[in-house]
Amino acid sequence: MRSRYSAFAVGDVDYLLDSWHPSTRPAHFELDDTLHWTRLDIERTEKGGPFDSTGVVEFTAYCRQGGVRSAQHEVSRFTRVAQRWYYVDAEV
Secondary structure (H helix, E strand, O other): OHHHHHHHHHOOHHHHHHOEOOOOOOOOOOOOOOEEEEEEEEEEEEEOOOOOOEEEEEEEEEEEEOOEEEEEEEEEEEEEEOOEEEEEEEEO
């Protein structure tokens, strides 16, 4: 989760697509260049440990756009395939 947040913060679309599970990954994805991500708070996790194949992360990500601060709260689902975690989907 933190690596995907970092990818959003630095604009690394390739990493975001690569870490997205193929079953839900969009064919094309663009970031909004006017958003500047400033902080990530992990609020809750379920599973996602070394012996789990799924995990859930609830978080709030904070950003600034045109001088206005805002936040995105989300509950994201992840799955592990061959020792690598992939983002599946989220409830926003």
